[in-house]
Structures are given as C-alpha cells and as structure tokens.
Amino acid sequence: xxxxxxxxxxxxxxxxxxxxxxxxxxxxxxxxxxxxxxxxxxxxxxxxxxxxxxxxxxxxxxxxxxxxxxxxxxxxxxxxxxxxxxxxxxxxxxxxxxxxxxxxxxxxxxxxxx
Amino acid sequence: xxxxxxxxxxxxxxxxxxxxxxxxxxxxxxxxxxxxxxxxxxxxxxxxxxxxxxxxxxxxxxxxxxxxxxxxxxxxxxxxxxxxxxxxxxxxxxxxxxxxxxxxxxxxxxxx
Numbered sequence: 001x002x003x004x005x006x007x008x009x010x011x012x013x014x015x016x017x018x019x020x021x022x023x024x025x026x027x028x029x030x031x032x033x034x035x036x037x038x039x040x041x042x043x044x045x046x047x048x049x050x051x052x053x054x055x056x057x058x059x060x061x062x063x064x065x066x067x068x069x070x071x072x073x074x075x076x077x078x079x080x081x082x083x084x085x086x087x088x089x090x091x092x093x094x095x096x097x098x099x100x101x102x103x104x105x106x107x108x109x110x111x112x113x114x
Numbered sequence: 115x116x117x118x119x120x121x122x123x124x125x126x127x128x129x130x131x132x133x134x135x136x137x138x139x140x141x142x143x144x145x146x147x148x149x150x151x152x153x154x155x156x157x158x159x160x161x162x163x164x165x166x167x168x169x170x171x172x173x174x175x176x177x178x179x180x181x182x183x184x185x186x187x188x189x190x191x192x193x194x195x196x197x198x199x200x201x202x203x204x205x206x207x208x209x210x211x212x213x214x215x216x217x218x219x220x221x222x223x224x225x226x
Binding site for chain 1: 155159203207213214219
C-alpha cells in the first residue's frame, strides 16, 4: 500500500497562474481532506469530501476549488494564484464513522507563489 | 466556533527527561482529542488520542490526560529519546464527522 500520495511535491507559480494538486489514496477511505500549513498556525482545513461526488467547504475555502470524481482521488485547484496562497498543502484521508477517525496524511506539496 | 490553543510553541528538554505539551479548547461539546507528530518533511501522523469519556490514556512512553471541566488536555512523553524530536500538534473535534480544529504546534527538541 502506498497510502496517501500527493503530486507534485514542489511547485513555483507566478501570481495569476492556475494549477491543480492531486491527492490519491489506496486505502478505500471515504473521507478526504485538504489542509494548508503555515508557520505558527497549525493546519487549517480548506475543503473536504465525505464520499465520491461530494465536497464541502472548510475553514479557509476562498480561492480554492475541489473535485472528487473518483473515490480514490481528491483534487485541489487554484484558479488564480496569489502570494497569500504560498504554503505547504497536505491531503489526508480516513474511514467514515466513529471508530476509524485517524487521518492518514500525504507527504505534502510545497507551493510558492511569486 | 471551536478554538484550540497549544503551549509552548517550542520545548527543549534533555534526553531522558520528560516533556509535557498542553492544549486548551473552547467548545465544551468537543469529544475527541488526538495528538499528531510531524517529522521534518513529512505529513502528521497520529500518535495517541482520547475521547471525552476517558480521563487518561497511555501507550508505552506517551500518555494523554483530559480535564473536561477545565477544557484542557496534555501530552506527556517520558524518557525522551532523540527520535522524539519533531513538531507535535493537538486537535479537537465534535460531532459525527470528527472534523478537526488544530493547535498551532509545538516544536520538541531533545538535547543529547
């Protein structure tokens, strides 16, 4: 099992450019999450999904869009990147319900917007 | 909404000593409190968690305590080792979807 993988690992964008971050998991998890991590601020939830074809806003959704067309993939899009979106982005997944609450994280994508 | 505060932001301890990291939460409805460890260049990984119906939980050298009245919970690491050096995050959640609100993190440094 590869667990949770993220593509790409690093990316540099210019202001106004667009990009898509890909998260893939092979654990058959229903729930998937996108977080951003900034120094001194912990992890903040951007968007999440509780199943294929569903998405919901988290704490800081502005400037991002997501799609969950397949159960194993969760895509995060930046339509017009801004310097404030410079961050490390983490994807996570978990089982549904009240027992499998552990979130499994990918290795992260470091994004710099110039 | 829920808010989680974590202290200290940096903790330096001598190898073999104990380390304690503390978190407070604001919403008394929170019922699940995990701790994650993040090593350099990696994603966070769950190390221990506790639910609101339990006051303490241990797993070898690590333990978590929960005080629901005071709305705070703590991570205790005994006999610290070099491999314990990492950033530790606490989190809290409530409700059926277990959406987590995270603390800001504590960088733990183990001095040889």
